[in-house]
Amino acid sequence: MKKFALAGNPNCGKTTLFNSLTGSTAHVGNWPGVTVDKREGVYKKTPEHVAIVDLPGIYSLSPYTPEEVIARNFILDEKPDCVINIVDATNLERNLYLTTQVMEIDVPVVVALNMMDAVEKNGDAIDAKELEKRLGVPVVKISALKGVGLDELMQRAYDFSSQERKGATVLKDSALAHLIGDVKIALDGQDVANPLFHAVKLVEQDSIEVEMHKDTVKMVEEFKATFSDDVFGDDFEALVADARYKYISKNFAPVLKRREEDKFVSTKSDKADKVLTHKIWGIPIFLVILFAIFHLTFSEDFLYLGAIFHLPSLEDLGLLDADGEFLNFGVKLLACVYDGAVFSPGVIINKLWNEILVGELFGWLGGLVEGSGMEAWAVGLINNGIFEGLAAVLSFLPQILVLFLFFSILEDSGYMARIAFILDRMFRKFGLSGRSFMPMIMGFGCSIPAMINTRTLADEKERTATVRVIPFFSCGAKLPILTAVAGAIVVWTGAGNADLITFSMYLLGIVSAILAVLLMRNTTLRGDTPPFIMELPAYHAPQFKNLMIHLWDKAKHFVKKAFTIILASTIIIWLFSHFSFAWKFLEDEEIDQSILAQISMFLQPLFTPLGFGSQLGANGWVFVVAAIAGLIAKENVIATFSTLAACLIAGGAISGAGLEVEAEDGIDAVRAMIDATGIGVPGLIAFIAFNMTTIPCFAAVATAKAELGTKKAFNNTLLFWVAASYVIASAVYTIGAFPWTIALWVVAVAAVVVCIVLRNKNLAKKGA
Template identity: 35%
Template structure:
């Protein structure tokens, strides 16, 4: 089986053996509830290293790949998680629109076997589409651990479609599932249905022999009546029964697209609740017949959640866990950092010695050693800390804890006019603001999405960590971890306070119910953690080799050249620019032209603040503790104190996000006006809060 994968919207690209043109083609769509294992299954087939986490909302758009198997070139599509085909959020609309299109040959419904009752609701909706469906029964290992059993003979009898047990994580059952999809691609009618019902109904047709989901007599009469009206008006419609159900539910899209006259006597109201109730009644019947020993073993998840999701303990536990994460980030990271520091020092010395022996010009030696190596090398020094932070976040995500944070934050977010689901993008912001902004698609309301996009950049991303490590290490050597941790807490508080202010001025007040899956706690997968950390490290190294490399060279040039040409830094273009903007930064304790210039450069990428800092101060070796101590002493003599250093970190936390985040805000909002407002809003908040801290602090200390 060979594979290739094409990832849309900036996702990493993986490509394997070329596809032979003569092979027949088909498209298989993976759909299912959030966190059911769709992306893991997609990765298992294609070899792609897409992000997988044990919480909902990881896939925010459809991802496409392809494999060659069973004589077919099979297009695979991983769709965003959805609980039903009644779409509310942007990602649910993506899934529904693709499933309803003519592009799909077979639907693979990925089901979490440990949560069969919840997952089957979407399954019943998919069966009503009249398209080929194959059920992939995933996570059977959790079922076995609970002491439960699922009757794999009875379940396909009741659903009328193949049910294939698989383990996406352990790559079991993959070939059988693919074979079933290929074999089933032309089956638009259900296989043999065996229900414990009477064959006699009050309807013209015996629906129990046609459909897996059969409603009450009154509802079936209503469906038949609407279906006949649709058939008369739209004879070419591919599935009159499904469209009739949507009209009965008063689905806005179907109602607008296929209006039917003379239907008021049948549809006097929306029957969506009635249909949902009857579906779950049938699901209960399925569970009763196919699940054995359902309550034989209580899940350990429930015991742990008594504490982690407790109303009073949940938030303190979250803060304590994050404190442990930052303790490990600093304690272990600093121990490993020494080896990186020595390597950068050695590289710089070798480069300087080699260039000198070759008779290179002093300007070239300065560019390589004081510009490139000092800038890029300074960023690479913090790689151990970044690795540990991402490793800890990967463990928390894959274990299933992160969705609990959204749950415990629900009450607070409700008071701010949002649901706890809005906290999920904010949590993602601890890693990177770009996917965090994209994750706002999971919110149903456009207003909620815009508000979340506005405040998410306040959450401290990993790119800001080098700034905290540098300044807290120089000016707070004995309390560096506590100072850096305070930045993360302040980011959360400022984001929540901004939401509160927006809610106070909003004329629209509404209740925000939270519907979110709390997945099973599980042992984090080594492969998943590895993929997560490696992708983040690659991104970090990529920025070091591109954006930061270019910024270091640019910074060196504007600091070594001025109107008079190559010369003293004090007369350079950089000094002229920095001194021009000092009046803006002076009231917040950052009235040093080098600091001002570094902050401006940091708009390209937040790590550039650190690389620029190394170049700005005559190529200072920020990898050497002794050099940093000397620099801190020199800056202190110039009036740059601990208060100034704290204000530097605070402003770096809150001011304009990086260029990539700004571009993502525009891509998600489709508005330059909103993007400009977001940038101005973040500058204003950063300046005002830093001003308050500096002015109060300067009077106290």
């Protein structure tokens, strides 16, 4: 099978083209750097099937970051039959810079002029035939997004891949042309593959080439000693880059005919950016957008209409019977949309899902099990262990999807890239560039791809700091914790709104990340902040197909995880909560003597400064179990709550609470545990903060280990997560429970800052 590689600048549409050609559903985002590793698929419309390899985006073949090395090594070492160079036609000159480098390799190259629809929409035109003549390789106009020109592209690439092609360079008129020629002859003599490409890179004194061809590089150094350019001196890399751009401007750029040659036309994206990336209003606008998302997803009072107009509840309207039950199915449906306030779309979908589907389904299944005649322990295992845990986790699926729909819209529209841009100014003060924000924002989805995405950061210390704080950006798996605890607080206290609590917790994560970075970059990970240059992609309307792919993948994975890892975990939790160390089976009312309870009670004092330790009394160990179970997968926290709360209620341990934990709702499980333990709001918020900032799930820990490289860096990272979560959660709890302690925290922080400043001054003196 032939193998074609897709190469091009970041955000030029490679992955969109890859998905269109192979029918894949790889993640596509409207910002540079989404793809950090190669991935393969198969195109089947050519006479022979073709393997398509999607490479990370690169600006040149002189690699600076790990993902650029991946792209370069693939083209050079794996020897694809053809390289399809995707060029963003709306940025022709800059994209052709990479083209001139790819063309120096002895491989068939086909140029795909992508985003031609946008070029034509702007009223511009590109003479593809003329460009093909000047480049000497096939050029095909396409629109990967709309699927235009793809078959022609593949057919021409397929035909061209059978031909042998020798590398060609645009540097033949440059001041270094003779040197490149001499080096190429030397490399030819050594039977080096792709001699022209290596010769040019050697002349640029590319670090990888210098290492590979130590003997030949002497030729360059000798020449360098006798050479000096008026502008660039002996900086050969700059000289080569300048020569490429001059050639492109003179020979290739004229194929682009602009609608209005001499007039700069302000696009809609430019106009939007004047507001959205404003140096003062940019960050407040971002926070308002973020809050709007949380309001639309979690608020039980849409636009606060209920609070403003004092709308009547269903009970006030006489729609409930004497027992507080709905009068009929219509009222039950109405209760999913309104009860004293109109619910936000996320809450409406969630209530419909839970009341009509999950609740009914698990209620019916539970009834079947109870009537099956199985022994009491088996009924308990299925109903309290399996169903409660599963239902609690699945009950949050709609809200998770609604939240990720909004995040996907922000990403696909191009706004996420703007956030990196507007945050760069602030991040820079803390020792990070705006580039590191992109992996962090990916952390809202999942820490694992976010940690992998840190490969786009060239500075190792910046990368380590970013990997460490990524778990602070609450991932999808932590959402059930946030939603359940926030919901329980609102139900319990009868005050506040879940959207405010969840939004505040997200902000707490972001602020904690910034403070942690500030601390690391001034102590163990000191170093200069690397410059940040990022191309802002044009805004475009989010693609419905992309959004649905994102949501489908998220839902599929969430459900799969619920029926595997979470289900297995709830079974184990139930098992260890019903057996003593003497391996004696315990009834529900005896589970405080179980292995799980005994171990958790032993560990409970450790969590006392965090508000969910010894002060919670007899049933407080449930919080410890939940926090520990979260290390396997964060969804386990609420699954554990539900399983153990159901067992405690069945055993009568918390019967005085007057609550009935319903199978369809994790919020009720947390509420039952609130009543059972007497934990206060500060303890609950501290519990969320601890779970948000502590060691992430096993999978994320394994990824961090692989990405950090050294054992020392990994061990320090584990230590950092434990210490950070402990300090943050205890600060939240103590300040919330005993407001006067804020003075102690201020003094402690001030002392740390003074110590760091003095130490750094001392180090600077020694350095000077």
